[in-house]
Amino acid sequence: MKGLYSSPFRVYLCLFALAITGIWAGTQLPISLYPNSSKPTIWASVSYGSMSSEEFLQKYGTRIEGAIEGISTGSLEVEDLVSNYGTSSVNYNVDFGWGADPKEALREVQNLLNAQSGSWPREARDSLRVNFWSKSSGFIAISFFSEERSLDELYDLLEPLLVPKLAKVGDAEGASLWNPNRKEVRIELNPEAMAQLGLFPRNIEEVLKSGMAGYFGGSVVVGTGKLTIQMPRELEDIKTLENLLIPTQSGTIVHLSDIARIDLGPSSGHNRIFKTNGADSLILFANPRTGGNVKRMAEEILAIIEEVKPQLPSDVQFRNLVDPSEFIRQSVSNVIKEVFLAAGLAVLVLFLFIGSFKNTITAAIEIPLSMVLAFIMMKITGMNLNLISLGGLALSAGMNVDASVVVMENIFRHFEKVKGPLNYNQRLQVIIRAVKEVMGPVVASTIASLVVFAPLAFTSDLTNAILGDLAKAVVFSHGFSAFVALILVPTIRLHLMKGEKGVTPPKSPINGSLLKLESGYATALRAFIKSKLVKWIVVATVSGAFLGLLFVVMPKLKKEIIGTPDTDWMILSINTSGNTNIRQMETTTSVEEARLLEKFGSDINYTFVQIRGANNATVMARLKNKGDMNKVWKSMEGEFQNTPTQYYWVGPWNPAELPLPDPPHMRLLVRGGSTEDRRLMAKDILDDLQEKQIFSRQWSEPGVSRGENIEVNARKELWPLLYQQGARFSPYDVSDLARVATEGKSLGDININGDTFPVRLNFPEGTVSSMEDLMALPIRVGDKILPFKALNDVSLVQSKPRIYRENGRDIVVIMAKEKKGEEHKKDESLAAAKKLIADYDKKDTSYLGLTTKPQAYFEDADKELNGALKQLTLAVLMSILLIFLTLLLQFGSFIHTMIVLVAVPLGIMGVLGSLFAFSSTLSLNSALGIILLNGIAVANSILLVDFIKKLVAEGMVPIEAAILAGKKRLRPILITSLTTILGMLPIALGSGEGGKILQPLGIAVSGGLWISTLLTLFLVPMFEVQYLDWKRKKDFKLAKPNYHSDEIQKTPQIKQDDVLESSL
């Protein structure tokens, strides 16, 4: 220690080196919106071909489900399995727990299903697909345009430059350059010509496929050389396609052009259309893969474009339409600003209390230093810079100065006692003495305020995933602050004092006010303690308020897991029904987009449209001003009201990559009975809910509306004779005919002059537009032209209800949710829904004609959130227990410990009160605020109780001791509290994009702390005096029963000490 302080430059150099490492580590930390945790969902689908859903479920499904549910290796644990058995295929959604590695999860499910598939029928085995199920709504979209080139020319220019590089972006899934002019080769068959020749689409498909392939014909060794025999593909262009020879049933051969119209035209099979501001352009579009970092993906793609840019002609321009990385950068930089602001405010508080600029700097240097040192630990533990970990840094900024202040004050205190000038060695001795004196308490109090985070490690994965980073950031930076305070502060002090004589502590700039405050507080405290009635009224009021807040206000607080940041993107989603072609939706969407721009054009910067299918599209509008979001949102909701033909949804877009649970407000399970009966009953309940309009939105999983299918059964009895009569087709050809005639069929890709085009086989549009048309499709047998219905029984049947299973239970789930902004009604609505179900159970439901008896019962919809909050409550209790045990060890007295712990309910009270007052939410963040506040409040309380005890032990009367202690400890308590309160204030105000996420934490801490500090300053000394008085009376009665209380005060102080000591 001696060597350390006396060589300041060595200390500075070491810390400087550490600081540089820390800054380097800080720049290396990846930036993201939320902590680096994932909760992968794997999706698998199997078609069962000829089997029915029940058959497949019985024979293979239960076995598959059992095996999936049993997955449990290392970090992998299946949390939920949802299986959905439709008419022809089943989907499995496998939810893994927080922290599971997505790739490992995918591999595990893949391996398991591959192993199982050995026993499945071949068609089921071939249809097995397993992939990630992405819940992220983040994506990047960049448009390319040029005034001199057509889109095709531009595409031909950009595609070879960009697409190979895009494939390397590891975080992206299916990054591609989208060309609105994408062409396809369309072969439109003439149904009559086909029938006359006795041809089926499959005959054409076979000829086409062989024409599209090139063959290898072995090789010949000629002399010493080897010649390979190659048979290049037949189809080179549209001409060769038209001249393709098709053998017919009667043995003649026709050209493909005789029975079909062939053209290379704009693709009709687009499954997506992108537009920006109403115009088509080339769009580079990419989604992140599950667990992928959307910001890194966007940055890598932008880097690729920058890399390619020099190779592009000057007329080619691009524009970032949707760039999540920009959004995330902004959010994070906003919080970084808040961290700086917090640090600045803490320094200001320090200056006001300490005075001297030099001393303020000495103590304040700790804030950036411990933060930078924390970066090293963050780098080592693989954390990233996100809103949560930055929140932790902001939080600790205020707490971190405490240790420095304590060390510095003690150094001053020791120098105050010394008279006259001191030489270097004497000064060193004094400083070492001073530091040694507070070393224990500083380390202990730091550990104490960190120990409260320990229980967090045992909470649920969700809590851990989200709050882990915050806790770690606080632990790292606060831990380092003690280290810095004990090493750097004394060194600087010693260094600065060179040549100085003795030291008088500098005066605070607001010393006068502080002195007044101290004496005011002392007077008030004296009056409070001495009062006979007031103090008990206050105690009663406070306890009443505490209980009220705990049991009345807390249940009313809005609950959420964690807030989401603001954005400047609004989404208008449009749904229709009955469209068969995506081009129809394009027209509808243009009309709606024009309407949006007409009404809100002044608020909108530009739009980005995604048409996702024939009946679904989203228009994204980037607002000019983020502040207008709520206003525009509300008026858009007013403007876009559902019509009988179009349904709208309006809301903000949020590219958050953390799969936060977004549960419905109600979950009603219908289970038992047959699948059809469950469907009927669920539909009836759903209708009742809608009839009563309890919730603003309700739906079910699976859908319960009545569906119909066309069922085609081949008339098997005809086939033997048909073959005898020379029919050369199979029932498969007939079903293939129906498919080509209705939906058309893709036949892979064809290369024409270096470009690849998809090939589509279809019938002229409108050939089959009803069941009657399907039944009349012509099929030639011999000389006869038969209708489709002669060979098949075609009928309209009610479709089989989907079998929906959650974790092996056959159920229908009815879910409901309140509209955005009306969430507070949910408890009321849920109670109404419960009443409705209670009435429903008594109702006569014979009109449903059920043969079995399904039952409806409610399930906790917010299971995950409630579970997390429950565990957090447990964590709070555990941290209180830890504080209790630490205190018990320190004081050795149960009563003293309990008095110190009075601060805890006061802290909780402060948090709940301010959350309620600012209508904030009970979230993981605010629960963390409670834990944190307990630490700080108890530390304040300890300072008081410990000092009172010490003074009383030195012989003071309890009340005087309490007042003196309060007066002396007021400044340190205020410094600690004010630095934290002001540090959290910018976050509590929730400015900026990222602000909203941490706001509940800010409100909890800054709002709660001043309430608890104020109450602690009065209630704790009061209780302490009460106890000491009572104890003294009791002790005196025990020792000398004749003593009068009046005489006690006159007795010499030594005797008091004796008494106290003897009592211990």
Place this chain on the structure above:
Amino acid sequence: MKKLILVCAIVLLSNSVMAKSKKKSVFVKEAKKQEIFDSFVYPAKVEPIVNAMVLSESQGIVEKISTPLGAKVKSKQSLVKVRHTDPVFKYRPVTLKAPVTGVVSKVFVSEGSLVSKGQKILQVTDPNKVKIKIEVAAKDLKFIKTGLVGSFTARGLQKSVKLKVLGVSPFVDPATGTATAELEIENKKNSLTPGILGKVIFKSNIHNGFVFMENAIYYQGKKTYVRLTEKEGEIYKIKKVEVNLGAKRRGQVEIVSGLKDGMMVIERASGFLPDGAEVTIGNLPKKKEDKAKL
């Protein structure tokens, strides 16, 4: 203060306007009996009525074919000269004559070929006189009967052409499960070329009734309902009535009972419609309003 009250009033007013605009909107269709029928659609082949085969009368060599493929011929016009190869007949040439007036539709042999007696030489078809042949599925036989009137359409044909069932074969082919039917059709302007394929559509079970889009039907267990709008003063309210459904045809459902003429049935709505809810009608026909006023 006054300003504040004014602002509050405006806010309240605008809120109430907003609340009003939140009424669901619906599309209605007036219940009105209309012609309903089952339609039977069949692929149909146009065949010539007159299709005569010219056969060789004896063994010989085709010396000359004077009418090439597609040539118009008159009845008794000489078509082909076949010279006997048998010395008994002194290599006498035989002239084959057209049995009917029409067009040479097929030539089976070439000049110089040796033909035997009874071999096909030419085919003469009258393209103006055509009939239609269809294969009737066995289960439809009870509807498709002689005298039934239908229409014929084909790709490239401007308008559909009327036709009538001439006769149905009483024999169902066990291989195809169909019986052949012949239909009479007028070949105006020779627009129907023999050999082309088209569709024949018959209407059957023609009657009057109510039909609505399937969306209009609301199922509750085994029961079925439609929702009506009822006018109360200036507002429209929802009323649920139970109906019985008939057959479904091309996305439309027949309602057999439960409806009366003039009822306004909701076919599409912007959301779920609770009984008694107020709605606005998105497609209110002008005419109807006038009627209501009268």
